[in-house]
Amino acid sequence: MAISGSTGLRPRSSLTLYHLADVRLGGAFPFLGEGGAAHRTQVRETFVRAVDQGLDLAPSVVLITGNLFGTSFPPRDLSEFARTQVGRFAAQSIPVFVAAGPLDAISDKTYAAGALTDLERVNVFPITPKVVPLPELDVSVVGVSWASASVQPDFLASIASHRTNRYLVGACCLQWPETDYAAKPLGRQVAASGANYLALGGTPVRQDLSAEKVTAWCPGAPELAGLDEGEGSPLLVKLDGDVQVTPKPVARRRAALFTLQPQAYATTEDLAGAIRALGNPNLAAVIRLTGHSRINQWIDTEDLRERLAREFLSLDIIDESWPSLEDVDAAVYPELSVAGRYVSVARAELERATGDEARRRAGAALRLGLALLEGRRPS
Amino acid sequence: MTITQIRLRRFKRFKDWSMTFAQGLTVVRGPNEAGKTTVMEAVIEGLFGTPARGEASARMRSWGEQRLGEITVEMQVKGSRYLLRKDLEAGTVLLQSEDGRDRAETSRDVQKRLLEWIGLASEAAYRATAFVAQGDIARVSEDRRLLGAHLSRILSGAGVESVQQSLQWLADQRARGAATLTGAKGGADRIADLRTQQTSQRQREERAQRHRVELREVVRRLEEIERDAADKTELVRTARWAADLQRREQALIEEEAATKEHLGRAEGLLARLAKLDGDLGEFSSQQEALIAELFHARRQHLQLESNLAAAREQAGKEERNLEHLATRHANAMSTGGMGWTLAGSGAILLVGGGLIVWFLHHWIGWVLLALGAIATVFGLRLRARISEAGADYRQQEQRVLDLRRRIDIMERQLGEAQEMVTSRLRAVGGTSLEDVERRFSTYMDLLREREEVRASLRQVRGADPKAALEGRLREIAEELSSIRATMETVPKGARRSPPGGVEQVEQQSKQLSAEVQDLREKRARLEGVLDELRERGDEVARLEEEIASLQARSARARQALEILNQTARMLEEARTQSVYPARELLERRAGEYLSQATNGVYSRVALDERALRPQVWVPVAGTWKDASELSQGTSDQLYLCLRLALLDVLTADRKPPLFLDEPLAHLDEERRRAMLHLLGTAAKDRQVVLFTCWPDYDQVAERVVVLERAGAA
Helix, strand or coil, X not given: CCEEEEXXXXXXXXXXXXXXXXXXXXXXXXXXXXXXXXXXXXXXXXXXXXXXXXXXXXXXXXXXXXCCECCCCCCHHHHHHHHHHHHHHHHCCCCEEEEECHHHCCCCCCCHHHHCCCCCCEEECCCCCEEEEEHHHCEEEEECCCCCCCCCCHHHHHHXXXXXXXXXXXXXXXXXXXXXXXXXXXXXXXXXXXXXXXXXXXXXXXXXXXXXXXXXXXXXXXXXCXXXXXXXXXXXXXXXXXXXXXXXXXXXXXXXXXXXXXXXXXXHHHHHHHHHHCCEEEEEEEEEECXXXXXXXXXXXXXXXXXXXXXXXXXXXXXXXXXXXXXXXXXXXXXXXXXXXXXXHHHHHXXXXXXXXXXXXXXXXXXXXXXXXXXXXXX | CEEEEEEEEEECCEEEEEEECCCCEEEEECCCCCCHHHHHHHHHHHHHCCCCCCHHHHCCECCCCCCCCEEEEEEEECCEEEEEEEECCCCEEEEEECCCCCEECCXXXXXXXXXXXXXXXCHHHHHHHHEECHHHHHHHHHCCCHHHHHHHHHHCCCCCCCHHHHHHHHHHHHHHHHHHHXXXXXXXXXXXXXXXXXXXXXXXXXXXXXXXXXXXXXHHHHHHHHHHHHHHHHHHHHXXXXXHHHHHHHHHHHHHHHHHHHHHHHHHHHHHHHHHHHHHHCCCHHHHHHHHHHHHHHHHHHHHHHHHHHHXXXXXXXXXXXXXXXXXXXXXXXXXXXXXXXXXXXXXXXXXHHHHHHHHCXXXXXXXHHHHXXXXXXXXXXXXXXXXXXXHHHHHHHHHHHHHHHHHHHHHHHHHHHHHHHHHHHHHCCCCHHHHHHHHHHHHHHHHHHHHHHHHHHHHHCCCHHHHHHHHHHHHHHHHHHHHHHHHHCCHHHHCCCCCHHHHHHHHHHHHHHHHHHHHHHHHHHHHHHHHHHHHCCHHHHHHHHHHHXXXXXXXXXXXXXXXXXXXXXXXXXXHHHHHHHHHHHHHHHHHHHHHHXXXXXXXXXXXXXXXXXXXXXXXXXXXXXXXXXXXXXHHHHHHHHHHHHHHHHHCCCCCCEEEECCCCCCCHHHHHHHHHHHHHHHHHCCEEEEECCHHHHHHCCEEEECCCCCCC
């Protein structure tokens, strides 16, 4: 997939950038629970693959933005690992620029700078903007690392004043705007930067923040970093007239949210089979059971999760379904039997419920109570 | 709803069989193994079963048949006739009204329709409510305390589990859930413990960060001091080097001067040596040999003169001794004649004395013998002295003669030596020995001086002093040139001693070195602490993940607990809403049925409001009695009455068909009649089907179907 944009500056010769972001080495993955340790190993392996791929692509410059580390105090073996891997670029005479993220804590307590100290051709940007000209490549790289607070918003706009070579590249990690409204000023800053390419970091999902003539991307995490939906991978950026941005995936693991309608499955085993069919050991899955369920369809999500967890990297099953009032046929249950009265009580609860949570809870109680009365006691 | 007919094809023992049901009481009679239970099973299967292949259906296969059969049930519902057909082989189901307008073709739809008609929620509820099996009565008969529980299960609506059991299960689950939330393994305690560990880890990280900052400052300071110390060390080294060069230059200059002086001295010595060599050249080597021979001859001559003088002196002494010996010999000769006389006299005395003694034995003889012996010995001694003196004289005489021969030889040799000296003197051209000796003394002096000059030269420089000294002078000149060139490369500032002197700079350098050492130790200590702190691996991440996992588990447990709580609350409420009105109705209806069954002996029934434990008013005793206190027969009657009452209560006006399997087997004749009367009454309102082995019920039945043990079809 190649994504094109125009800088309008029309440089005469081409420059290739390999842009990595938010690797999160050694980070915590709370959503994976006890599987976090294994995933940390996976993240390391993915980083090695990303470096292998970068070396194969032989870019002019490597840019690493955002959280290279997932912890501000990585253990020794991890820092040595990162140093070794980043050093492989340097060994091939490829300059590397690192704009640290918040977890790298590149303030006076910096780690990232320490981990990569004294590596030839590796530049870790300080917490104040710095310009590194590379005359042999006719490019200037302007970058800044995340200090105790986020990167100053006017940094992007200030990049324009540092053009001393044909190409101008900016690098930093951003506090990613949560709303479109908040993104608008950022877009203006990007446009004002006048850079040929802005290498951004700070979000695990690939984002295109290009504005006007400036191409700006955040590649996203190369390996699964959270349950956020969306892809992330290193980017190969070619600055040659039109800017070509090509995602270069290296990871296997992903997160996905699936929505199933319990009513479509006659039994819990059918539902379990449907979930099992989605099984993938590299998939962190969240299964949402939505819509309506039958009143005699009690789903023990904890039991399902325990039975099916081994089919996934991680599995969470959230039962958000509830019986439709239309489906609750009280006439079926003898009026004076406990079941009959129970259905009436539950129906009343469902009608009284003001929010989804209360409705879900009342619906679950209805299904559980009937299951108990009808001898379908959960195991 | 009433069932009007059932037809079985290839169903167990029935190849093709049908029976018609009465609106009221139908009795199906037959001996054991006639197929009564099969017919009951066929009714349930026909109404609620789902046609499906497999093991479950295989048990319904007719004997000797490969194919599965079919069940057809005809029903009357609200005035309409319905036909329900289930083809077990084809797995199809069809329910349709007689006019075909109302139809259902799936088991689920058919079941839903039937449950609606009979007013019960499930097949299980129907089985529990409208099917009074022989086993039910037997179980209740065995333990009459179960009666209430059995009723409770039926009243629950599904007939499978009593509300109390469900509530108990919920209570257990809630207790377990609460324990999970607060327990040490996965609950709040564990999370609190992990939080503590996490705080501890964070404190370690903060400590490490402080150490890191401190380490950075130490490294910076160390680099600064090391640079300073290196500068000072270089300054001292350069100054010392320059001083060394200067000292070497001075030493070379001094050595050059000394060498030049030596060279002058050597040249003087060499000149003197040349002169000495010239002087010594006058003495030829031949002359030197002749002089040596001269001196040798002279020494021999002098030696011979000395020897000759000594021999002459010795010869004089020996001649005088010879003269003395000659005198002695002459004296001995003169006394020798008296010796012979004396010896003869003594011999005569000896003979005389001997004779006297021999013959006379007189003492005088002995005296004469002694005197004669003495005179003889003395006389012989005097004769011997003559011989001795003569021998001495001749020996001395020979010695004198020998000396005289030697003196002659020596005189001749002396003469030859003198001749030799004279000839050698002539040969060397000397006028005299003194002249030759003087000339030789001069020669020896020159030789000695030449050796002394040579020794001095060797002292000055080797065997070839001039060349060696000149070579050394060249070396010195070259080295001086090199040193002066090197000095040019030393910065001018460094050529001078640093301000305060090298010692002060050295002192400063030592202080800096000590500080460097301290800082290095501090750096090593900090690095050690940091290393230790960095050995914790991914503990922080792991803790965060475990906490998240536990929190998620807790959240799920809390959610589940909320559902359990709500279910329990709703179930309690439902039970309250159900049991209170149902109990009142049940007590009334059961009392009416029991009154009919017991011919009015018992007419009041009371139920415990929670466990539905029944009690009967015993008029004779004037008290309520628990079912367990009643007779077996009364208890069975009470149970049947309660079942009928429950059916009325639960199904109200729907009135599903009631199936009874040999319910009256435990009753005596009178009670059985009373119960038959009751069933007959009940059959006026609803369809009742009674299965039995006995013909007693035929009289009250609207229709009797007799099954034969074999070949019934």
